[in-house]
Amino acid sequence: xxxxxxxxxxxxxxxxxxxxxxxxxxxxxxxxxxxxxxxxxxxxxxxxxxxxxxxxxxxxxxxxxxxxxxxxxxxxxxxxxxxxxxxxxxxxxxxxxxxxxxxxxxxxxxxxxxxxxxxxxxxxxxxxxxxxxxxxxxxxxxxxxxxxxxxxxxxxxxxxxxxxxxxxxxxxxxxxxxxxxxxxxxxxxxxxxxxxxxxxxxxxxxxxxxxxxxxxxxxxxxxxxxxxxxxxxxxxxxxxxxxxxxxxxxxxxxxxxxxxxxxxxxxxxxxxxxxxxxxxxxxxxxxxxxxxxxxxxxxxxxxxxxxxxxxxxxxxxxxxxxxxxxxxxxxxxxxxxxxxxxxxxxxxxxxxxxxxxxxxxxxxxxxxxxxxxxxxxxxxxxxxxxxxxxxxxxxxxxxxxxxxxxxxxxxxxxxxxxxxxxxxxxxxxxxxxxxxxxxxxxxxxxxxxxxxxxxxxxxxxxxxxxxxxxx
Numbered sequence: 001x002x003x004x005x006x007x008x009x010x011x012x013x014x015x016x017x018x019x020x021x022x023x024x025x026x027x028x029x030x031x032x033x034x035x036x037x038x039x040x041x042x043x044x045x046x047x048x049x050x051x052x053x054x055x056x057x058x059x060x061x062x063x064x065x066x067x068x069x070x071x072x073x074x075x076x077x078x079x080x081x082x083x084x085x086x087x088x089x090x091x092x093x094x095x096x097x098x099x100x101x102x103x104x105x106x107x108x109x110x111x112x113x114x115x116x117x118x119x120x121x122x123x124x125x126x127x128x129x130x131x132x133x134x135x136x137x138x139x140x141x142x143x144x145x146x147x148x149x150x151x152x153x154x155x156x157x158x159x160x161x162x163x164x165x166x167x168x169x170x171x172x173x174x175x176x177x178x179x180x181x182x183x184x185x186x187x188x189x190x191x192x193x194x195x196x197x198x199x200x201x202x203x204x205x206x207x208x209x210x211x212x213x214x215x216x217x218x219x220x221x222x223x224x225x226x227x228x229x230x231x232x233x234x235x236x237x238x239x240x241x242x243x244x245x246x247x248x249x250x251x252x253x254x255x256x257x258x259x260x261x262x263x264x265x266x267x268x269x270x271x272x273x274x275x276x277x278x279x280x281x282x283x284x285x286x287x288x289x290x291x292x293x294x295x296x297x298x299x300x301x302x303x304x305x306x307x308x309x310x311x312x313x314x315x316x317x318x319x320x321x322x323x324x325x326x327x328x329x330x331x332x333x334x335x336x337x338x339x340x341x342x343x344x345x346x347x348x349x350x351x352x353x354x355x356x357x358x359x360x361x362x363x364x365x366x367x368x369x370x371x372x373x374x375x376x377x378x379x380x381x382x383x384x385x386x387x388x389x390x391x392x393x394x395x396x397x398x399x400x401x402x403x404x405x406x407x408x409x410x411x412x413x414x415x416x417x418x419x420x421x422x423x424x425x426x427x428x429x430x431x432x433x434x435x436x437x438x439x440x441x442x443x444x445x446x447x448x449x450x451x452x453x454x455x456x457x458x459x460x461x462x463x464x465x466x467x468x469x470x471x
Contacts, residue, residue, distance in 0.1 A: 003150075003152045003467065004402060004463070004464055004467060006150055006152070007143075007146050007147060007150060007152060007460070007463045007464075008403070008460050008463075010146050010149065010150055011142065011143075011146050011456060011459050011460050011463070012456065014142070014146070015452070015456055018138070018139075018142045018455070018456065018459065019118070019120065019125065019452070019455070021051075021138055021141075021142070022118060022125065022127075022130065022134065022135055022138050022455070023117075023118035023127075024047070025044065025047065025048075025100075025129065025134045025138060026116060026117065026118040026127035026128065026129050026130055026134060027116055027117065027118070028040055028043055028044045028047060028116075029102070029116045029128075030043070030044035030100055030101045030102055030129070030164065031101065031102055031103070031104050031105075031167075032078070032101035032102075032164055032165045032166070032167050032168040033103070033104055033167060033168050034104060035069055035075050038075055038076070038078065041078045041100070041101050041164040041165075042078050042079070042164070044100045044101070044164065045061065045078060045079060045081050045100055045162065045164050048081060048100055048137065048162055049061065049081055049083075051138075051141050052083050052085075052141060052160065055085065055141060055144050055145055055148065056085060056148075057083040057084065057085045057158075057160065058083065058084045058085075059081060059082065059083045059160075060081075060082050060083075061079035061080070061081055061082075062079055062080045062081075062082055062176050062180060063079055063176075064076075064077040064078060064079050064080050064165075064171075064172040064173075064175075064176055065077050065172045065175070067171060067172075077165060077171060077172045078101070078163070078164030078165060079164075080161065080162070080163050080164075080172075080173060080176045080177075081100075081160070081161070081162040081163070082159070082160065082161060082180070082183060083158075083159065083160035083161075083162070084157070084158070084159050084160070085144070085154065085157065085158040085159075085160075086154065086156070086157035086158060087157055088157060091155065091156050091157050091470070092156045092157070092188040092189065092469060092470065093156060093157040093158070093159060093186050093187050093188050093189075094156045094157070094158050094159070094187070094188070094189050094190070094191060094466070094469060095158075095159045095160075095161065095184065095187040095189070095190040095191070095423065095427065096140055096158060096159070096160050096161070096190075096191055096192075097160075097161045097162070097163075097190065097191075097192045097194075097419060097423065098133050098136060098137035098140070098160075098161075098162050098192070098193065098194060099133045099137075099162065099163050099164065099165075099166030099167070099170075099194065100129075100133070100134060100137060100162055100163070100164050101163070101164045101165060101166055101167050101168070102128045102129040102132070102134070102167060103128065103132075103167050103443075103444045105128040105446075105448075109446055110446040110447075111446045111447055112126070112446075112447055113126050113127075113447070115127060115128040115448070116128060118130060120452070123451055123452050123453065124449045124450070124451050124452065125449055125450050125451070125452060125455065126447055126448065126449045127448065127449070128448055129448070130441075130448055130449055130450045131196070131437035131441040131443055131448060131449065131450040131454075132194070132437075132441070132443035132444065132448065133166070133193070133194045135436070135437065135450045135455055135458075136193035136194065136435075136436055136437070136458065137162060137193075139193070139436060139455065139458050139459040139462055140160075140193075140462055142459045142462075143459050143460075143462040143463035143466065144158075144463075144466075146459075146463060147463060147466070152467075154466055155466065155467060155469065155470030156466060156469050156470055157186075158466075159183065159184070159187060161177070166194075166419075169379065170418060170419055173419060173422075174418075174419070174422050177419075177422060177423075177426060178426070181426050184423070184426050184427050185427075187423075187427040187429055188429055189391075189392040189395075189429060189430055189431075189432070189469065190392075190423045190424070190427060190429065190430070190431040190432070191392070191396075191431075191432050191433075191434050191465070192417065192419075192420060192423075192431065192432070192433050192434070193433070193434050193435060193436055193458075193462070194417060194433070194435075195413055195415070195417070195433050195435045195437075196435045196437045196438060196439050196441055196443070197435055197437065197438045197439055198279065198280070198281055198409060198411050198439060199280055199281060199282065199285070199438070199439055200438045200439060200440055201280070202280040202404075202406060202408070202409060203400045203404055203406070203408045203409075203435075203461070204408045204409040204410065204411045204435065205388065205393055205396045205397065205400070205408050205409075205410055205411070205432060205433065205434060206410075206411050206412065206413055206432075206433035206434075206435065207385060207386045207387075207388040207393070207410055207411075207412065207432070207433070208308065208383070208384060208385040208386070208411075208412035208413070209383060209384045209412065209413050209414075209415060209416055209417055209420060209433075210308065210311070210342040210343055210344055210383050210412075210413070210414050210415065210416055211342070211343040211344070211347065211349070211380070211381045211382045211383035211384070211416055211418075212340055212341070212342055212343065212379070212380070212381045212416040212418075213340060213341045213343055213349055213352045213353060213356070213377065213379075213380045213381075214338075214339075214340040214377075214378040214379050214380070215338070215339055215340065215341075215356060215360075215375065215376065215377055215378065216336050216337065216338050216375070216376045216378060217242060217245060217246070217336065217337040217338075217339075217360060217373075217374075217375050217376075218334065218335070218336045218337075218372075218373070218374040218375075218376070219238040219239075219241045219242045219245075219334070219335055219336075219337075219369075219371050219372070219373055219374075220238055220333060220334035220335075220371060220372045221235060221236055221237065221238045221333060221334075221370075221371040221372070222235055222331075222333045223333060224333050225330050225331060225332055225333050226330070226331045226333070227329065227330070227331070228329045228330065228331050229329060231331060232331065235331070236369050236370055236371050237331050237332075238332060238333065238334060238335050238371050239318075239321060239331070239332050239335050241367060241369045241371055241373075242318065242335050242337045244367060245337070245360070245363050245364065245367065246315055246337050246339065248363055249313055249315070249339065250313050253296060254296045254306070254312065254313075256311060256312075256313045256341070257359075258313075258355055258356055258359045259355070259359065260355050261311065261341075261347075261352070261355055261356075262311075264346060264347045264348075264351055264352065264355075265310065265311065265344055265345075265346070265347060266344070266345040266346045268305070268309065272309075273301070275410065276300070276301040276304055276305065277301070278409070279300070279304065279409045279410075279411065280409055281300050281304060283295070283298075283299065283300050283303060286303070286439075289439070289440055307413075307414040308344075308411070308412035308413060308414055309344060309412065310344060311341055311342055311343050311344055311347065312341070312342045312414070313339060313340070313341050313342075314339060314340055314342075315337070315338070315339045316338040316339055316340065317337075317338050318335050318336065318337050318338070319335065319336040319337075319338065320332045320333075320334050320335040320336055321335055341356070342414055342415075342416070343382070343383055344383050345383050345385055347383065348382065349380025349381070349382060350380070352380070353377040353380065356375075356377065357375055357377060360375040361375065381416050381418040381421075382418075382421055383416075383421075384417075384420045384421040384424065384431070385412075386424070386430055386431055386432065387430060388410050390430040390432075391430075391469075392429075392430040392431075392432045392469075393410075393430070393432055394468075395465055395468035395469045395471065396408070396432055396434050396465055396468075398464070398468045398471070399461050399462075399464035399465035399467075399468050400461055400464075402464045402468075403457055403460045403461045403464055404457070404461075413433075417433075420433070434461070434462075434465065436450075436454055436455070436457070436458025436459075436461065436462075437450050437451075437454055437458075438451060438454055
């Protein structure tokens with residue numbers, strides 16, 4: 001029996017133990033967006049530190065500064081957990097990143113189960129953080145523990161970076177990493193498991209992510225909210241201005257109306273087009289999964305390119321507007337619209353901001369309203385693309401082939417993980433995204449889950465990947 005066969009068998013034998021380990025983690029409501037749960041985020045980091053220290057990982061929590069809350073008060077940011085397993089100069093060094101914070105969740109949001117209890121049902125493990133990202137982080141511990149139990153040497157040094165603010169913009173992380181770049185100086189590869197398969201059956205490796213540029217548009221008029229029955233028809237209403245302006249950002253078919261934006265996009269090559277032909281993706285299944293009556297594109301390659309390769313603009317909400325149940329006949333005195341653009345190579349945030357702000361100001365001049373108008377460019381994260389013929393990806397491909405018996409699809413994703421680019425720049429080495437969850441895991445949504453098979457087979461993949469890195 002080969003080392004990997006023995007590891008695979010042992011992982012299966014410990015399935016219940018590994019599920020219980022994930023259950024313990026899910027029960028910690030480490031919600032980074034809510035100050036009331038800051039202690040739970042720190043508790044989760046301490047829990048992970050204890051887990052990895054039992055495996056011989058040397059851990060250190062790096063302070064991460066202070067966060068200013070919306071009401072002006074301050075609170076300590078959660079520390080960043082650094083870890084190191086092995087320091088053999090004759091071995092390559094792998095960097096593993098993950099996060100231990102989660103999105104807010106409550107049963108009243110529409111969950112079928114309590115979100116901070118891991119519930120197993122029909123081969124699925126439901127609970128907040130089960131797939132994003134506690135399951136994958138714990139899978140690394142499961143894999144290493146199994147190898148150690150069987151006396152299979154871990155053939156590479158491993159460094160870990162685990163944070164507790166990813167779901168809140170990874171505040172402070174880049175500063176901590178840059179202040180401790182000596183820790184990253186000998187890294188040869190980076191692996192991140194914080195994304196998902198394209199479908200439900202076939203695994204993938206991800207080599208590209210879109211960036212993000214986020215904007216707010218503030219329109220204010222009268223000094224306070226007013227009764228529409230008394231003042232309607234007498235004033236220029238800020239909400240009317242904002243709705244009109246936001247309706248000018250895209251066409252009904254999703255085309256972005258901002259002049260010059262498409263010129264920033266890198267041309268698509270013939271070789272790149274060919275990569276979409278073999279990807280396992282069912283257009284109709286995707287439409288059914290999201291419950292959409294129709295999709296913006298009618299073919300597989302057009303839809304995938306719209307999600308990964310071209311920019312998209314999404315509206316996210318209006319602050320200051322009435323949004324509760326029932327009727328309220330108020331005219332808001334000030335409203336703030338929020339939208340973002342998912343960017344692609346070669347769209348630099350500064351260039352995108354200039355075009356967006358110019359267009360917004362031009363629209364406002366066209367509107368002719370006397371109300372006050374203030375567009376603001378907030379965060380800007382650049383897109384990321386890696387070389388997928390690198391030895392890091394080749395090791396990932398062989399690992400997946402060992403576990404699943406198929407070669408993985410090579411995919412991009414429409415979302416953004418800004419730290420991916422940070423690691424690539426600070427280490428000067430290849431970064432690979434190796435997802436273990438599937439497309440219908442509902443991360444960030446109600447009823448988040450990870451399938452038992454994905455969790456256990458994902459653990460096997462991570463173990464196989466560690467072996468393959470030294471092959």
